[in-house]
Amino acid sequence: MMHRTTLETLRTTNLADLHRWTTLVQKSLMRDVYYLPAYVQASTEMEQTDPVALVGGSDPCPILAPLLIRRMSVVDERSRTEWKDACSPYGYGGLLGLSPTEKVGQSDVRRFLEDLQNWCSENQLVCCVLRLHPLMCQESWFAGVSGWSVGKIVFRGPTSTIDLKNWNGSLNQPGSLRRDRRADMRSAGRALRVTWNQGDDYDVRAKLDLFSRLYNQNLDRLDSDMFYRFSPSYFYRLAGLGEHLGIALVWHGEEVVGGNLFLLGWRYAHGHLAGTNQIGRKYGASTLLLVEGSRRARQRGCELLNLGGGMRSGDSLDDYKRSLGGPSYRYAFFVLIADPERFEQICRIPNSPWPYSMSMLGGIQ
Numbered sequence: 382m383m384h385r386t387t388l389e390t391l392r393t394t395n396l397a398d399l400h401r402w403t404t405l406v407q408k409s410l411m412r413d414v415y416y417l418p419a420y421v422q423a424s425t426e427m428e429q430t431d432p433v434a435l436v437g438g439s440d441p442c443p444i445l446a447p448l449l450i451r452r453m454s455v456v457d458e459r460s461r462t463e464w465k466d467a468c469s470p471y472g473y474g475g476l477l478g479l480s481p482t483e484k485v486g487q488s489d490v491r492r493f494l495e496d497l498q499n500w501c502s503e504n505q506l507v508c509c510v511l512r513l514h515p516l517m518c519q520e521s522w523f524a525g526v527s528g529w530s531v532g533k534i535v536f537r538g539p540t541s542t543i544d545l546k547n548w549n550g551s552l553n554q555p556g557s558l559r560r561d562r563r564a565d566m567r568s569a570g571r572a573l574r575v576t577w578n579q580g581d582d583y584d585v586r587a588k589l590d591l592f593s594r595l596y597n598q599n600l601d602r603l604d605s606d607m608f609y610r611f612s613p614s615y616f617y618r619l620a621g622l623g624e625h626l627g628i629a630l631v632w633h634g635e636e637v638v639g640g641n642l643f644l645l646g647w648r649y650a651h652g653h654l655a656g657t658n659q660i661g662r663k664y665g666a667s668t669l670l671l672v673e674g675s676r677r678a679r680q681r682g683c684e685l686l687n688l689g690g691g692m693r694s695g696d697s698l699d700d701y702k703r704s705l706g707g708p709s710y711r712y713a714f715f716v717l718i719a720d721p722e723r724f725e726q727i728c729r730i731p732n733s734p735w736p737y738s739m740s741m742l743g744g745i746q
Contacts, residue, residue, distance in 0.1 A: 389436040405436065405445055415472050419618075420470065425449065430449035444477065445477040446497070447470060447477075448467045455730050465505060465506050470512075473512065473514050473540070473687060507724050508719055510716050516649050531717060537714065538691075539699070541689070541702035542707035542708055542709070557706025569665040575673045585628070591637050592642065592656075595656045596656040598658065631666040638660045638666055641673075643678065647681075650686045651687045655667065671688070714736075
């Protein structure tokens with residue numbers, strides 16, 4: 382017989398909560414870097430949000446969810462609309478099972494979602510968006526709530542990986558690289574060198590400044606949306622991950638021509654942010670960076686390096702990531718609607734933000 386647990390709200394501003402949060406993540410058999418409070422705290426720099434972790438559900442399988450409470454507003458031609466909601470931090474986090482096994486049942490998820498819905502209502506949150514971990518196939522956990530009237534799962538597309546178990550020992554690189562990626566490595570080997578640092582290195586801020594400058598130059602070239610731009614304090618906060626943050630820089634002579642930030646977990650590693658300039662692209666810097674990240678992740682015992690997807694399924698970025706040769710997974714998120722009337726009202730506002738804009742596109746019904 383399952384017993385419901387008492388919902389806990391852990392806050393990073395409370396030292397006892399912070400210690401318990403970190404301990405719960407480190408003891409979980411499903412742990413990954415996205416659940417750590419240091420990553421959630423860094424994510425608050427993207428938007429002005431309050432970081433928390435909820436622990437609830439059932440015994441013996443409670444579930445932890447790191448969340449950001451957002452204060453939102455939209456101005457239309459007549460008035461300003463303000464509200465609060467919550468979402469998982471940017472990336473591939475989702476739910477963390479805390480059972481002594483790796484099994485999370487659909488009944489466990491349903492009980493946690495009931496706790497989450499009550500918490501949202503008590504805190505006057507319109508909705509909560511859970512980004513699901515694709516490498517754990519967390520979308521399958523939600524099969525038992527597919528007909529739930531206050532929530533909906535939304536599939537966003539594929540995410541590519543590099544299989545670190547498929548390794549070419551003689552070349553010290555993934556064994557799955559497509560022919561053009563192997564050509565990149567030969568070109569990079571003749572012209573470029575790569576350096577590696579971690580978040581706990583003494584000169585980490587200097588390395589992050591080098592990466593940030595190159596990354597922002599790349600965004601300017603692509604005329605990228607503000608969503609992909611980060612303040613210097615975001616990068617500095619990422620350094621709080623210590624050994625779980627890897628900073629790979631590629632050099633052409635004394636010039637940095639490419640960089641990639643990696644989040645290094647226990648079973649999985651993730652390519653977080655990357656950028657190259659024209660010289661780096663000429664000599665295959667992007668591939669060299671991902672191979673270096675693969676080497677480091679493999680040394681730590683990781684099984685997969687997650688690369689993410691493209692802007693749209695099948696675009697050039699998606700094709701590039703697939704060319705690294707690993708398996709693909711499905712990325713999805715779950716939208717729990719705590720106040721349906723308010724949710725629909727916000728959806729009808731022109732230029733409403735994510736996830737409310739998804740409703741206008743038919744993504745949420």
